[in-house]
Amino acid sequence: MAGIDILASVMTGANATFLADLYARWVERPDSVDASFQELFAALNDDARAVLHDAAGASWAPRPKGGFAPEPEAPKADPKKGGKPGAPAAAAAPGVDPAAARQQAQDAIRALMLIRAYRVRGHLEAQLDPLHLQTPKPHPELDPKTYGFAEADMDRPIFIDKVLGRETATLREIVGILRATYCGPIGVEFMHIQDPEQKSWIQQKVEGAPWTTAFDAAAKKQILQQLTEAEGFETFCARKYVGTKRFGLEGGEVTIPAVQTVIEAAAAEGVGEIVIGMAHRGRLNTLVNVVKKPFTKVFAEFKGISANPDDVQGSGDVKYHLGTSTDLEIGGRQVHLSLQPNPSHLEVVDPVVVGKVRARQDMAGDVKGRRSVMAILLHGDAAFAGQGVVYETLAMSQLIGYRTGGTVHVITNNQIGFTTVPVHAYSGLYCTDVAKSVQAPILHVNGDDPEAVVFAARMAAEYRMKFGADVVLDIVCYRRHGHNETDEPAFTQPIMYGRIKELKTTRTLYAERLAASGALPAEDGKAMLDAFYAQLEEAYQAAQTFKPNKADWLEGHWAGLKAAGSDDEEKEDGTAVDLETLREVGAALSRVPEGFAANSKITRQLEAKKNAIESGEGIDWATGEALAFGSLLLEGHRIRLSGEDVQRGTFSHRHCVLIDQNNQAEYMPLNNIREGQKRMEAFNSLLSEMGVLGFDYGYTLADPNTLTLWEGQFGDFANGAQVVIDQFIASAETKWLRMSGLVMLLPHGYEGQGPEHSSARLERYLQLCAERNMAVCNFTTPANYYHALRRQLKRNYRKPLIVMTPKSLLRHKLAISSLADFATGSSFQTVIPEADAIGPAEKVKRVVLCSGKVYYDLLQERRDKKIDDVAVVRLEQIYPFPRLSLARVLAEYKNAEIVWCQEEPENMGAWTFVDRRIEKVLKELGHKAQRPTYVGREEAASPATGSAKVHQQQQEALVRSALGLA
Incomplete structure (x- = not known):
């Protein structure tokens, strides 16, 4: 139970020698030491015992099943010095009273065990619920009596050597610090983390409950201002648009200052772009108060005016699914904020957002630290626990092809999902338990304590920036209305909503708290709210005549591209490449470095490619694909290929990454065509379809000039990503004005391999086709495949490409092309x-x-x-x-x-x-x-x-x- 962190502070000076000698005696014969030490040593884990072994100056070997045992030559006591022959030395150091030392050691170790228990389980008694529907039950491991302490021990000084920032403290003081830290408005889960530096950092941040003194009057006023804007917007909309669905944030308004704090803290650490993803609850509030979409524009959309100018085609979407972007000055720095649009499939936006972040980092050259661009994902509690794509997104967070330097997850924990209470919504203790799978720290915080929320939000951002890892902020709050504003929640949760009706709003409580403390007079708080209402009223009146005059979706990195089907001319540059360039790419495909031990079977394949290129005949499917990739690389485009086993290819046909058979070194021929070329990346993904396809789709939203491909191991594997296909790939351009040039490669064809590996479900994609939204193809020649891939980047617009790729045709003697079919004068054939x-x-x-x-x-x-x-x-x-x-x-x-x-x-x-x-x-x-x-x-x-x-x-x-x- 106790580990190295518990022993470190008492293993000093005479204590170390005394304890080590006692422990050596206990290992040899447990009943040779006092019963209290028997109990103490038995409670230690292997790491702690190893510390004692080292202190004893002995050499110890681990037992096969854990624990440590002395080697045969372990030092023995000297009989001439009073030791019993054959027994370990255990004499107290000169000048040390054995009884006093034993008491001191017992007190210290028991106190440290208690401290560790609070670090591990203190959150179980944290005061997190604003509704007070469930009072935390006392946990025995947080009771000093569990460790042998009595009331009489509470005021005795205990040596803890700078733990909790103290060298000595009474037990009463220790418990007071621990309860304030771990059992107040913030409950911290972090002891599941294996990295000691990360754990130590969190301990230093939270121990002593610094949030209680972290904010001066100006900071408190800012928090109240942010709460005023969050609550004021919801109240204003409720009054002006009675009965209109808006999926308001009432009860969880503190989410707004939390997100604003994350943004400010990240900007201060150097982040220049932040991509936000969220479902519909609180989206309108986030749009206006975080991403600064004009109130006038939102009110106009309530009135029924389209979010887009008249000349922009597209069916659009309801306002609580739309996104926007803006540039803000935060702390003297320019920061670009964007909120991704998202369908009602809640968490499916998660991988899309992190994919977009990855692309922006790659474009900026931030490929090591990955700190310059950051994702913030806002979740509901039920969705975070229930949607599998949440885990898929977390699982990608530290993988080489998908990591983004950490995501800040903010959960607006309403303690209910539509009508489903937590006991029916997830099996674990918290809705956040899945985040432990990637050792993310989890900060649970009471949503009615705005200062604690803001402190935790800042800490979350700082953790991400320091460690490049995901972190979760779980804001425990409530939902004041039903699932939407027309719903009656008391049908199913009468007790919860009876309690909610009695509650003052978070802003009201905080304003009263500031007034009572003298930090901000009550009249100033009221004036703040009145001024904001006046601002909203002015925007409301302006909305009556508002008309959008500009669409910004083809600016920035999309400049020069157009919307397909618009009045602008659609252009397609030629997809053919001159023979000299094709031969240059082809030569690189068969070239490996001197001393590189390629697999002999691969060597034969490379030789065949070389012969085909030189003769100009017999170009197979994989070579045709490689010619498309290589020629695009030489023309200044990057390539990203992602999916399960794409480096080799499911059917051992691609081999775009060669592996040295002696040392596992990797070599990519396509990255070694000539100096100064762009690079191709091919990532064997985790065994996920929805998460990875969403990620790669997100990548295309940020970078229209990289050819991004996702390949299914078999075409029907894409069935597991149908939501991404339906809600994003097929429809996002008309719903949200977001183009994508993603290529989906789906092995398809009837080879007698049974129902699971025959069909890529071509019919499903065709059913989604309309308004020229994407291309769906089933090619028969390597050359046509080549032209189609190149066509993706040779148009002045972008469309997804769905390809039913072959299996048996990869090596079919007739499914070949001549080099002339790729060269000048050739083209794609529909x-x-x-x-x-x-x-x-x-x-x-x-x-x-x-x-x-x-x-x-x-x-x-x-x-x-x-x-x-x-x-x-x-x-x-x-x-x-x-x-x-x-x-x-x-x-x-x-x-x-x-x-x-x-x-x-x-x-x-x-x-x-x-x-x-x-x-x-x-x-x-x-x-x-x-x-x-x-x-x-x-x-x-x-x-x-x-x-x-x-x-x-x-x-x-x-x-x-x-x-x-x-």
Whole structure:
């Protein structure tokens, strides 16, 4: 139970010798020492015992299952000096009264054990709940009696050697300091942290309850001003917009000064940009009082005026989901603040925010300390405990590809989630327990003690800046109204809301406290509130005629880009690259440093790449991808590739990071093309989809000039990130005016590997397609994949790209391209027409339209059967649907029937999406075939069969049927 920190202060001088000798005797024979010392030594852990061993001057070896045991040559007492032969020396030092020394040591160690108990468990008795619905129960480990102390011992001086800032103190004084520190309005959880420096820092910050004397009159006035603005805004809105949903912050208004304090403290430490993420509760208050969105603009949105100018397209969102950004001067420093928009899927914004922070740090070159840009995440208590993406975000916090130098988490702990009370909302003691998984310190604080909240908020920011790690501020407060302003909370929580109705507001309580102490007269506090109401009224009147005149979403790093679909001209630079550059990239792909022990199988792959580049033929999928990456690097763009096992690639095809077989050293060929090039990063992610996809999406929001790709280990793994896809990737541009150029790589194709590893659920992405919001593609050639990747950065706008990447085609003998297909004169093809020299178009009886891997099955069967009256046309880009390109191809085959062939079951894949679109093309052409015919697997609940034999039979049948052989 007791450790090194408990013994350090008493292991000095004569005490050390006396205790060490006693301990050595106890190890040899426990009953040879006084019973009180038997109990004391038995309570020590291995670290503490090691201190005693060292002090005894003996050499000790750890037991296999813990504990320490003397080695055979442990020193023995000298019989000539009165020691018993074979027994350890245990004589008291000269001039030391053994009884007094024993008492002193017992007192000190027991006191230190008590101090440690408060550090570990003091929060259990902290006064955190403003509602006082649950009184903390006394914990036995916080009772001095547990350690053998009696009332008579309370006023005896005890030697504690500068612990708690004292060299000696009475037990009464010790307990007083401990209770003020750990059992007052702040409850600190930090003893789960393994880093001793971090623990020591926290102890020094909190012990002695410095928040009770930390604020002068000016600071107290500032806190009251911030509370006035927070409460005043909510009260004003409630009066002006009766019954309107706004998800107000009433009961948790102290969150506003807490966040403002975090920002001020971080700015003072050098942070120049802060990205905030939060759900809807308190968002409007944060927008106006923290990020300084004009009151007039918010009131206009209440009135129904769009947040965007008339010339900006987009469906928009309700006001309590919107974000904004601004530049503020804080403490003499310019700080950029942004609040990310967020859907009602609460915590899903968390990884998006930290991904954006990471991108900003990378762009600024802050890649070591990562302190210049910071994330603040605001959470609700139920969501923090209940949403798995919270843990996924925490789990990324110290990983090399995802760390951001620490996030400050602020929980507005309403002690309720919609109608769910804590006992039903989480299994642990606190809603914050998940944060212990990354050893984050947790500061619980009573929301009705604003000074304690502000102190804890400043401490949280300072911790992040010093240690580059996550920290949690848990503000225990309440929710004055229901889940929204039209809800009746007493339906389900009558006792809680009966108590809330009796409570004065936090601002009122604090104003009364300042008045009573003489820090700020009551009339000054009232004048402060009246002045703020007057300011709000002025903004309210101005809102009646307010009209937005400027959208700022394409400024800063997005300058020069445009909104797709707007009146501005859409431009796309060529995606081809000259042969000389392609060969330069290709040469680097097969080059490894001298002395680098590459795997022999990799060496053969590199040699094959070299031969393909030199001959100009046989470029496979992985090489095509690498040519796209390498050429972009040479053109000044960075590459970020992220996902599970992306360095090697799930199918051992990519190998963008080579590993020395002798020493595990890493080498990236694409980062060694030429001097001065940009760098590629490839990160094998943690086993997470939602968190990592959200992170990489967030990265694209900050940096439109880096090609950012997320790859699923299998395409269907993205199912676990569906919220990110639905709420951000597919819809954020129209909802929130936020573009993204994210590339999602989703291995897809029916290879007989069963239902879990066949389908990337192409149909789900197509269902989300509208307003040209993203591109969804299923390529058949390495060159087309290359052009599509380069196209992402060669447009004057940004759109997400969803790619159904292949598995068997990675090494398929026909799925290759020539170097000329990448070079000057080549381009991306949305539709690839018939590639073989079959009969004349007028004699073609059937045109098979398809996409992806099934093309090669059709091609091989047609060649094997020597069929010359069936054309096979590939739809490479399914959305935006290439209506004009497809029409040009189909116009040649005036007499043919049109078939759509796919591997997926009829209710899946692209069929239900392309069916009517192909029909429309045919009707516009006046084609003989009025609509396409479906060929593929029958409707099914499961994506595929688990039987390889049945799979093969199905595949052969659909191929034969498509070619008219069945």
